[in-house]
Amino acid sequence: MNNLSENDLYQSMPDNILGWKVSGEDTVYDRETLFDYMNGGAELYLAYDFKQVFARRFVGPGENEIVLDIYDMGSSEEAFGIFSLDREDREAGIGQRSTYGFGLLRFWKGRYFVSINALGDEEVAEPVILELGKAVAALIKEEGSVPALLSYLPEKNLKKNRTSYFHSNISLNNRFFIASENILDLSNQTNCVFAEYAVNSELTAFLLLIQHENNARAQAAYKSFIESYMPEAQDSGLAQMENGKWTMAKTEQSIVSVVFEAPDKEWAYKLQSEIKFNER
Helix, strand or coil, X not given: CCCHHHCHHHHCCCCEECCEEEEEEEEEEECCCHHHHXXXXXXXXXXXXXXXXXXXXXXXXXXXXXXXXXXXXXXXXXXHHXXXXXXXXXXXXXXXXXXXXXXXXXEEECCEEEEEEEECCHHHHHHHHHHHHHHHHHHCCCCCCCCHHHHHCCCCCECHHXXXXXXXXXXXXXXXXXXXXXXXXXXXXXXXXXXXXXXXXXCEEEEEEEECCCHHHHHHHHXXXXXXXXXXXXXXXXXXXXXXXXXXXXXXXXXXXXXXXXXXXXXXXXXXXXXXXXXX
């Protein structure tokens, strides 16, 4: 665990919020000690450029508690990335983007991802969680930008709050399971975006963009994907799957793009054609 005095932000955190007071000692965990803090889920953070997490507990009436976690992800792109993996709940208007539901506030701002979670009565804790979130967001002076790869996405019918950014196979399978094996050659050197598109009011299709280090790696990943996932596609990169939906893969320079769950091959072709390669 790191020395808390090394970070002025941590020292500025409130120790009393709407009458809820700090409970116990603050702790900081880094890449070497993160598994000591969380038995499950550490791999998702370590798949990004995670630096460290500051943890503080508050206790309120009836021994209800809330836990504040401030993750230094190294850059705003990485902070957005870990936030983007789970955006099921409503926007809370805190930080650069946020979600709140069932006693859990999540937001990102600058290079930080923040999680504030109720342990106990969620309704009692809700106003405290939201007030604490606003206070923490105000202390983070920097703001950041989303990853550049998001700008390649076609905008029509895009579900913007369901778009994720990541690097690793474990993160991809967290959003959409493809294979246990790393058939797309993902690593901490690859940038990936997974997006959802509304086909209609009932159907959703998906677009995966993978930016490899160079064209050769992209071509090799494309070949590996075709051979492992849909060998019947051969040279076309297009195949109808067992569920009747269509999958279509292409390469453009160092980027592999894959459409999943398209209702027909024409829809898959159209979405692929609208990727904004030529605007970069």
